[in-house]
Amino acid sequence: MEYQHLLDEHLKNKAERSKYIRKIKKKRPKNLDQVIHDQHEKAFEEIDCLKCANCCKTTSPIFRDVDIQRISKKLKMSPEAFENTYLRKDEEEDWVLQSAPCTFLQPDNTCFIYDIRPQACREYPHTDRKRMIQIMDLTLKNAEICPAVSQILGKLMIDLP
Numbered sequence: 001m002e003y004q005h006l007l008d009e010h011l012k013n014k015a016e017r018s019k020y021i022r023k024i025k026k027k028r029p030k031n032l033d034q035v036i037h038d039q040h041e042k043a044f045e046e047i048d049c050l051k052c053a054n055c056c057k058t059t060s061p062i063f064r065d066v067d068i069q070r071i072s073k074k075l076k077m078s079p080e081a082f083e084n085t086y087l088r089k090d091e092e093e094d095w096v097l098q099s100a101p102c103t104f105l106q107p108d109n110t111c112f113i114y115d116i117r118p119q120a121c122r123e124y125p126h127t128d129r130k131r132m133i134q135i136m137d138l139t140l141k142n143a144e145i146c147p148a149v150s151q152i153l154g155k156l157m158i159d160l161p
Contacts, residue, residue, distance in 0.1 A: 002051045003147030010143045010150035017143070020157050021136045029160055033132050036139075039155045040127040043148040053101075053109035055145055060097035061120030063087055068095065074116050125149045 010017065024032065063071075065079075072082035086103055087095045097103060104112040111117055125146040126135055143150040 003047060003054075006047075006147035006150040007054075007144065009154065013154075014144075017140060017153055017157070021140050024160070025133065025136055028133055032160065033130060035160050036127055036132050036152060036156060039152040039159065040148075042155070043127075043151045047148045047151070049148075050109045052147060053105060054147070055121075055124055056105040056109070056111070057101040058145055060100060060102070061118045061124070063095040063097075063118050063120075067118040067120075070116050071113055071118070074113070127152050 029035075068079050068082055068087075072079045075082065077085070083095065086098060088098045090096045102111075104117075106112055111121075123129070125142045125148060126138060127142075127149060129135065132139070139149060139153065143153045
């Protein structure tokens, strides 16, 4: 993968990054959102999701009922048929894909249902959300999957020591 070095960097420094996240959660810096959002913009100027698609290749979004309704309608299936064909309930009783990579990921890393994709896909990797302090553990976890998040986290440690 083109951005593998960013994922490797995260894994190499995971213990240090975990410690940093714990520190940030205690300090609760007022400018955390702004610093992360600035790094989010910079990361996605450099990183092309279509050259990666690791999120689509390795994980599943949660499909909310509204996602299931919208996607199944567009695919001309009943919601039940969509669930039976593509989804399963995970240990938390959320609807997720039966397997990875995502069924809707095409060979060129584009998404067959991009315009109607689940909300979780639209929001991923969540580094442009408000109140980032609430999802710092998720951000740490996403840095193992998304090279952009790994880069954002690495830069955050420099910008907000």
